[in-house]
Amino acid sequence: MFALISGIGASLVQTAGGNVKVDDLKWETASGRTLNALLFTPANATAESPAPAIVVSHGWWNNREMQTPNYVELARRGYVVMSIDMYGHGNSDPLPVDEIAVGGTGMYDAVLLLADLPYVDRDAIGVTGHSNGARAANFSVPLDDASGDPLISSILLVDNDPLYVDGDGIYTNVYGSRDVGLIQAQYDEFFFRSYDENGVQLTAPRDYLGTPNAQSFLNFGADPADLTEEREGSTIYTENIDGTEAVRVIYSLPQTHPWSTTSSTAVGHLVDYFEETLPAPAPLDAGNQLWQLKEFFTALGLVGFGIMLVAIPRALLTTSAFRRLAVAPAEIAPLAGRVPKIWFWAGLAVSVVISAWSYVLVSQTPEVLGITFNAVPSFVPTGSVFFIGVWAAINGLAAAIIMIGAYFAFGRKSGMSLRGSGVLPGWKNFFHGIGLALTTVFLMYAVVFLVDYLFKTDFRLWVIGVKWFTPDKFGYALVVLPLFLLYFVANSIAINAFNRVTVAGREWVNTAILALANSLGPIILVVAQYTTFAVTGNLIPGFGGIFSIWLFPVILILAVAAIVSRKLYRATGNPYIAGFLNATVVVLISVSNTLVITY
Incomplete structure (x- = not known):
């Protein structure tokens, strides 16, 4: 009885009462590996009216269901959403130790599939991931750049550092004209620390916003030594990059690394960010969240x-x-x-x-x-x-x-x-x-x-x-x-x-x-x-x-x-x-x- 109620109730939430179709996909990708994913297709996404699409990804040692809050809320708002099992996770192919970044660990291979769907707007594809899922997004950027036909227009990193420098260690705008946001945990167990040249830690994660790395990111890759103002968290900053108005924003939250996967505050920022960069076909207030029911x-x-x-x-x-x-155990005094x-x-x-x-x-x-x-x-x-x-x-x-x-x-x-x-x-x-x-x-x-x-x-x-x-x-x-x-x-x-x-x-x-x-x-x-x-x-x-x-x-x-x-x-x-x-x-x-x- 518990299992039946669980299945019916969770399904009603993730399908938005039947308005979102859920498919369990497994296919051989462009990287020659098998990727497993859940595809959420809202009723508003049609060949006549293509919808924006977003790939969401879990972190290291997890699987696609860890993105429940994100895919439930994005699909409710009319986005086509694909939640992947990264290579080596869930029911996707194992990951070779010497090919960690292959296909963006699956994320970019998922982007390629989404772009071929007739009901997806190829000019409005975003990616987001938590922890290693954010690293997968970073892996996907150079693959997208090298494709000759870039597909990713918006990126939201969650609890992993953005890319700050080029191959020579020089501060630069690695993301180009793409919109990029960051959800950063002030008590992150792994990331958002700064170090001196000897590897000695200088700042804790809760001080991240004021660090050179964060300020360079918010200033589109500018050298921190040249900056005269300190930019703030939760503020949308824009700049014209190659004729495109690009966005940078950091949401700094007083929570831990794993907390971000089940945080209504983090989900609210995700909704706001994608509404800003890839407007939703069926917008709802960021506080209107039902994933907790699932x-x-x-x-x-x-x-x-x-x-x-x-x-x-x-x-x-x-x-x-x-x-x-x-046989009941013998009575022992x-x-x-x-x-x-x-x-x-x-x-x-x-x-x-x-x-x-x-x-x-x-x-x-x-x-x-x-x-x-x-x-x-x-x-x-x-x-x-x-x-x-x-x-x-x-x-x-x-x-x-x-x-x-x-x-x-x-x-x-x-x-x-x-x-x-x-x-x-x-x-x-x-x-x-x-x-x-x-x-x-x-x-x-x-x-x-x-x-x-x-x-x-x-x-x-x-x-x-x-x-x-x-x-x-x-x-x-x-x-x-x-x-x-x-x-x-x-x-x-x-x-x-x-x-x-x-x-x-x-x-x-x-x-x-x-x-x-x-x-x-x-x-x-x-x-x-x-x-x-x-x-x-x-x-x-x-x-x-x-x-x-x-x-x-x-x-x-x-x-x-x-x-x-x-x-x-x-x-x-x-x-x-x-x-x-x-x-x-x-x-x-x-x-x-x-x-x-x-x-």
Whole structure:
């Protein structure tokens, strides 16, 4: 029911109540690669009355649905919109490590297709992208210049620096007569800093507007040393370039890098910018935004997906194929006395400390980072997932060591049975449980496929999304699955078979504490990072911004994993079922929402 409501509701929003046609495209581009994209065609766009068109793009390690706010609002206003999976992302072809800029990472190839559509105004094509999507726009400019028939007339960069200088390092107007705008986060984790000749940082992102780079951009490439006035943010500046009145503007917003993808303020500026440079066929006030409704419906679908993690295996336990697994765990009396309670609370505390400490450690390990950021050839096509997997495996090993210590310290002496608690369920039950987990995954993704097929929507909230994927993702998942299995299986055993201390005599209190403990390490790191950033204007030294961003979905995933583990263990007495289920689902979500690099 949640999935159905999610699909219908999200579809109604993104089609503007049926006034916008949505097509899921996959084609071989001019670069010889397969590109996947959603094409939004409003009813006003016809061969007799061509409409302006805009290519929108996500950032690195994301996919086309991350542009939901932009494509919903632009299509509502009559623009033809194409939201692409850049090469290496979503369901587009993998990206060769030595061809990062090919076809503007897909953006310019999308422009070429748009320009051939009879209902698109070839003289009114714009591009916009967030983070690496903005870099894709920068990649596309020289390709457009070299084409002999430039197609891009307007560019809006979001959270990535514009091009300031030419190949000789001299300030210049790289964009020519095109209109160019910039949405800049004052607390951007990656961009908008200035440095001296020795690479020492001079200014923080919140001071960007006053820097030579920003002032040169607003002055159409003029040398900052020659400027006599300081131009301001949110002001449209124009200049005649080769007979064309060109626009430059910077919108500087007090937000973080990933926030811009789900910011009504940023969307409002996007609407205003394109209304200024490519007037909308059906203009609406910038504050008139409905994309939040789609976000609500896709989030509702995500909740439904989480419920299915428990509801589907419970339903399968009533069938003849899996009925023998429906065995409640043996009643084990809670351990009394101070020692077990000390082990319980100390074990949680140590786990939280190890979780936070090991994450920072992995983020500073060159061997892991070389694979993560594709600096060295490896057999791992999804570097970011590998990074999280290494961290997960470390915590899985730590949990195993703590459990072994607890068993020999007091568990065995107090009569704890490894078989009765499910730690040793027997080989038959072990493999039968894996079958239940894999059947659950198949049925869950069947629902995801149907929603994608019928409504062209997925289940997501901001940076966490569950979407349909191409078969090659199974191979990518198998590469990293062992790392995640080590964590989620150990975690399920720890919070179930070794959880023999009651809290307030209530199961939900116990589950809530375990869910919080699972996520507390990442929560501490995120709070520390952004508190430091807000106070000083800079990140914690040695702890890069991407690492805190990757923790946003992890916090939710770890909390939900604890809840799922508790629910399924109480229905089966087998901690391995939830361990395999959680690991498999998390890996599939991860590899279908990240970058795939080939060597």
